[in-house]
Amino acid sequence: MKIQVISVLLLLSAEHIFGLNFYQKHVVKEWDGNCDEKMIAINKPGKCKRINTFIVDPDNLLGDICKGKKNQEHVTSKDQFVTHDCVKNDSKLPACAYTEEIKPDPNQKIRIKVLCEKNKPVHYEWKCN
Numbered sequence: 276m277k278i279q280v281i282s283v284l285l286l287l288s289a290e291h292i293f294g295l296n297f298y299q300k301h302v303v304k305e306w307d308g309n310c311d312e313k314m315i316a317i318n319k320p321g322k323c324k325r326i327n328t329f330i331v332d333p334d335n336l337l338g339d340i341c342k343g344k345k346n347q348e349h350v351t352s353k354d355q356f357v358t359h360d361c362v363k364n365d366s367k368l369p370a371c372a373y374t375e376e377i378k379p380d381p382n383q384k385i386r387i388k389v390l391c392e393k394n395k396p397v398h399y400e401w402k403c404n
């Protein structure tokens with residue numbers, strides 16, 4: 276009983292220290308087109324991340340992409356996904372303002388490349404087909 280309570284506390288504090296996990300940062304069930312709103316949850320207090328990619332995965336196909344993979348292994352998804360890139364505006368306004376990068380074909384799907392650690396994706400590897 277005591278051990279359970281302690282491990283719950285450890286989980287909570289790990290999340291607190293290390294921030295959002297890969298899925299929370301990069302995976303959405305649907306896209307509503309609002310970068311500013313989506314980035315509020317991503318940015319740490321006082322910081323504006325320069326760019327963040329959102330992967331639209333309504334059927335949770337990315338869920339176990341790192342299952343059975345080695346630590347530090349780079350994995351490319353079998354499935355292809357629509358992605359949205361939110362890029363910070365150049366303006367020096369205090370607020371973090373974002374604009375979605377316009378793609379030639381907004382419905383284009385790409386394979387997702389990630390870095391795995393302990394059977395979980397920890398890093399989105401930028402732009403690869």
Ligand SMILES: *[C@@H]1O[C@H](CO)[C@@H](O)[C@H](O)[C@H]1NC(C)=O
Pocket residue numbers: 364366368372373374
């Ligand atoms: C950010 O840039 C976009 C595109 O240039 C613009 O429409 C938007 O108003 C800008 N946001 C702010 C807060 O400056």
